[in-house]
Amino acid sequence: MHPEKQKHTFEPKIIAFVCTWCTYAGADLAGTSRMQYPPNVRVLKFPCTGRIDPVFILKAFQQGADGVLVSGCHPGDCHYIAGNFHARRRFAVFRKLLEFVGVDLNRLQFSWVSAAEGGKWVEVVTDLTEKVRAMGPMTEFRELALEEQWSGAINTPELEEAYNQI
Amino acid sequence: MSRIGVFICHCGENISRTVDVERVAREVGLLPGVAFSTDYKYMCSDPGQNLLKKAIQEQKLSHVVVAACSPRMHERTFRKAVEAAGLNPFLCEMANIREHCSWVHENKEEATVKAVEIVGMMVERVKKNRVLPTITVPVTKRSLVIGGGIAGIQAALDIADAGHEVILVEREPSIGGHMAQLSETFPTLDCSQCIMTPKMVDVANHPKIRLYTYSEIELVEGYIGNFQVTIRKKARSVDEDKCTGCGVCMEKCPIRKIPNKFDCNLGMRPAIYVPFPQAVPNTPVIDRENCTKFKTGKCGLCQKVCGPGAVDYEQEDRLIVEPVGAIVVATGFDLYNITEKPKGSMIKGYGEFGHGKIPDVIDGMTFERLASASGPTGGKILRPSDGKEPKQIVFIQCIGSRAREKGISYCSKVCCMYTAKHTMLYHHKVHDGQAYVFFMDARTPGKAYDEFWRRSIEEEEAVYIRGMVSRLYQKGDKIVVMGSDIAVGVQVEIEADMVVLATAVQPQAGADALAQKLGISYDKYNFYSEAHAKLRPVECATAGIYLAGACQGPKDIPDTVSQASAAAAKVMTLFAKDKLEREPIVARVREAGCVGCFACKKVCAYGAVEEKEIRDRQGNLIKVVAYVNPGVCGGCGTCQATCPSKCVELDGYTDEQIVAMIEAL
């Protein structure tokens, strides 16, 4: 009944920041409806997308996430009146900043998934997982972290000479 | 050092089928801080909860993680259990390994690894959880009821009879709603006005009910137990205190030919009017759009003839602020209008039924007015076009309803029954007439409903044709109805004198705007959403707001009355205590670090952020900082994401907790 599952060499880490009222409930619905999706996503529950600080996205990438999903209630459906409207502006600007410093925005997905949209949750998570899998690991921040080890790199003749004299 | 207990639930086989729960328990048991981990068949069962309580006491646990279903399902259950064992309930977190793991994955290895990680994340989170004391807020024991139809009236009377004050707000000049328009009601055929008007009078005379008719909700502020509602009392142009309801003004008004909305535009009314003779309050209103005095400045006849001097052309809209503790929304329904496509509506029109251009094609409510003894024809079924009695009448069901291609997929629930009633009323009034009904199928769940429907066929000679109408058109003074009878498999053509369309039940216009003022959610048709379809059918997700009647979905009178009484019971439950306990998920300001930029205040949708002065002992102002009113705070945390120095923190979702989870990845 189930086709043989394809084996992948790279399994991306996807972090999802979701609001509790819509997207978390939508993901619950996907579960109750026994829909299937890749197991790569880890869900962090927030009361509202308005609570999601852009710093968390940065932190997630620094902690080794290969893709980040931010998802909440559709406009007008916010349980807290307007949290998602504030979030929409905040992330519209933040993604432009990340893009400008060279983060590939294909790794950062925003979506509105309502409590009734279990199918959409599956679609969004599956699409992002597949997209990021095809892109390969997010190496940029990882390399930065590694470079810390060699911050005193001897990369000029003068430094080399000075080093040798020690 | 934390001593965390982790409890892995099998959920029967729902989790253990795809997640190796024993391995999860073993692996998370090795995490730093975890003092105890175990798995159990049903954590939410009594023995499961007892296992949890016992472990807390025996193992001296400081925090608890229950890895089971969604926290939306059982967080409350386990937090209660934890509390019973002597721990603060907010030191318990749930890891969702059912909805987000075992149910959505098939590969046991992958699902188990994921489950371990999910639990690991929650273990790191719970370490940062703090003891949160429950917040208590005072409750204003007065209720607002929005809408004066049968739902609002029933809810208002129930709450008022329990001894609590009720503010009843109605948009129209009189209460009564759609039920006051109906002729007779199924399944007993008792006269609607006979059972409705006494209730309207009860409302008017009830010492605990304050009635605002011709009024609308302007603004809703506050929160459960403590709402501040601003009501716009529209200028009636007649002083309600002075008016005796003698009706002389209405008799003398020279403008007489304004279609009366209450009579579905079949009857006429003057420019100063009450919508119907039994109106409550029996105080006229001036329709300023059509009144000569307001249009040209001349006339003023009504003022001259008014003995008590109640007519007041200078009257203006008034804004009244009422503090209430609970709100019942009972704004009711309207019928889908085939004559025009409402602006912005997702519903496509009905060109095949003449778009309302054929005068003798009417909707169900118009037929009610024709059949009503107090209606424009005095209860005679007469054609709007020429006043003749229709000898052949065709009823068509499901106009708009259950028509996905037209934009509405739901069943309007009342049409099958009221059409059966219409055929009976018609048969009682036009003895030599013949009624035909085109229907998809008859839906008659309800006490004595199916018997009623069968009676319309078996005793009252209505001819039911299973099939839909493809087209109808005017031919001379007849309306040709073309349809199919799918039971026999033939095309049917009927030359009718009148056609009645059972148009879909829809929410009132502006239902979405009101929902936005109230902060409650609604579906794509603008019906208001209940908190839970089965278990919380009368509560909104927004605390302190309850639903009654057709504003939540199509309903007949018995269902509406039941729901209204249920909503009233919920309000009374709330009012039974002097103080309300609420979840302590609220924002708090770290005053030492706050620099008073008030970005938090700017983004707060609840107006919960205030400015607070910090003074030294001599009373000198040191600085002004933000202060979050815990009673008003909705708990969204938008302030915290906005605060540049993170000096406002949302309890239960602090940066420490979130960062701990991200770092656990």
Next chain:
Amino acid sequence: MTKSIDTSIYAAVSEAIRAEAQRILSDGTVTAIVGYAAARRKGSAQPIVISSADDAAKLIFTPACVNNLAVYLTKAKKEIPKKGKVGIVVKGCDLKALSGLMGESQLKREDLYLIGVPCAGVLASTVQPATELTSDSIAPKCTECDAQLPGGCDFVPPQAPLTPGQTRKYAAEIARLEALTPAERWAYWKEQFSKCIKCYACRQVCPFCFCEQCLCDRNKPQMVDTTPRPAGNTAWHIVRAMHLAGRCAGCAECERVCPMDIPLNLLNRKMAKELKELYDYEAGFEVNDKGPLNSYTEKDDQSFIK
């Protein structure tokens, strides 16, 4: 091609500032004035706070008056006594920062006496203070200036600056970077940020970094890596740019004071450009109740949201 920029009005402007300062200090309108005075090196200028009318003669305005004095009025700078009204000499760019601070409840208009400066531009941080002001030596921010004449001040000398059309240096650089691939942009910024020594001069000089405790100094939790190394530096500069988005007035002080010559204002200009395109927001002289990231409309762009 190098074009010289006419700064001949600056002498008359300085004269007018001195006269006004003399007057408002003598008649007690203000208790102190924050302005510019000549510094020791030839042609250089430095901020000065005067509280006596006798010191009014010290005030000058020259192309070397680069500082944004608004920062001295923020809570982060506790040295200035905040008693009574304080006068302050402001260029157009500085005034935008003051307006922003008023919008964020940090300053009150009635506590300030604004002496606006008609400004044709100031020198770049890379040239000597005595250099002649030309299209080459001018500060990059001045090439994009739309605020040579401050509005809404209490006093502005009558001279009008002449401003030749100039190449918009940031706009050109932003366009160049935007045309690169993400990987190339990452490489560019990685190199820039790797120079950072985390001296936080950019934070110290910014009028909007008035927080008592910076998010980036927090350790419970550590939201941002604080090490002066590539990962920490990158995080700092991203957070800094994000926290200034919708607030930055474009005075470019961060970039001026950066000892490692990191093009910090480029990030701020990029954010400003996006806010203009998305929400038609620009920092200006008027005091806004809410900034673009504290407000919303229901019709905001959401083409990026699935």
